[in-house]
Amino acid sequence: MPACKAFTWGKGVPDALKLSGVRAGYGATVVLEDVDFSLAEQGSLAVLGRNGVGKTTLLATIMGLTTFQAGRIEYAGKTIERLEVHERARLGIGYVPQTRDIFPSLSVEENLLVAARPGRWSRDRVFDLFPRLAERRSHMGNQISGGEQQMLSIGRALMGDPALLLLDEPLEGLAPIIVDSLLAAIQRLTQVESLTVVLVEQSARLALEMTQEALVLNRGRITHRGASSELLADPKLLSSLIVSG
Numbered sequence: 001m002p003a004c005k006a007f008t009w010g011k012g013v014p015d016a017l018k019l020s021g022v023r024a025g026y027g028a029t030v031v032l033e034d035v036d037f038s039l040a041e042q043g044s045l046a047v048l049g050r051n052g053v054g055k056t057t058l059l060a061t062i063m064g065l066t067t068f069q070a071g072r073i074e075y076a077g078k079t080i081e082r083l084e085v086h087e088r089a090r091l092g093i094g095y096v097p098q099t100r101d102i103f104p105s106l107s108v109e110e111n112l113l114v115a116a117r118p119g120r121w122s123r124d125r126v127f128d129l130f131p132r133l134a135e136r137r138s139h140m141g142n143q144i145s146g147g148e149q150q151m152l153s154i155g156r157a158l159m160g161d162p163a164l165l166l167l168d169e170p171l172e173g174l175a176p177i178i179v180d181s182l183l184a185a186i187q188r189l190t191q192v193e194s195l196t197v198v199l200v201e202q203s204a205r206l207a208l209e210m211t212q213e214a215l216v217l218n219r220g221r222i223t224h225r226g227a228s229s230e231l232l233a234d235p236k237l238l239s240s241l242i243v244s245g
């Protein structure tokens, strides 16, 4: 059972993740400022915004890959902003980076096995989620398509048995048929596997359809927070939030 199941914040509403007054960036450069939000256990959150507003930096900050300057990050009832990346991973945070980061000279199967930790996921369960990976199991990481690399990157994160999965533009640059199978897999992760998901996505409509809640970033600050269905129903608001400089 994931660690976060055991924890309930104050009033009986279990939060998996909570950021308070977060300021972070790279060295002395501040990218994120005053970032506050919380996400319930088994919740799903879309992170929207134009290029360069700080979406990747937000996920990387939760994972511990940026320079943390102020504020607090809580995960499953623990304060984690000073923990090392591997410690956060061990607590149940999985990260699928925008760059995918497949090992090019390892096979598909080896890419999965190097990430294995005891838990709910095995190579065979990843192959069940992504049958294309089973077909390509002996291919090297650099011999598979972009869509297959994305599946492998998600599969590798799952092998670490996360309760919270951070997905950075998993649909970027992929053909519609691959997008559909990735969307189905992500849906299975949230609805059947009960994962908590933060989904960064350029395609606002797709991201909003996949999630319960959304936030919009602009220049490193949150400019909107609400139900995904509200934003989906209000295209004018959505485009004003995402295009406004």
Ligand SMILES: Nc1ncnc2c1ncn2[C@@H]1O[C@H](COP(=O)(O)OP(=O)(O)OP(=O)(O)O)[C@@H](O)[C@H]1O
Pocket (backbone or CB within 6 Å): 026, 029, 031, 049, 050, 051, 052, 053, 054, 055, 056, 057, 058, 098
């Ligand atoms: N390693 C880095 N060192 C310094 N600045 C960086 C670094 N990575 C990103 N930045 C800067 O931080 C800001 C936010 O970048 P980030 O990659 O988080 O944006 P993003 O919203 O994910 O963009 P995209 O939609 O293009 O992926 C940008 O101004 C970018 O130039």
Ligand SMILES: [Mg+2]
Pocket (backbone or CB within 6 Å): 055, 056, 057, 098, 168
């Ligand atoms: Mg990015």
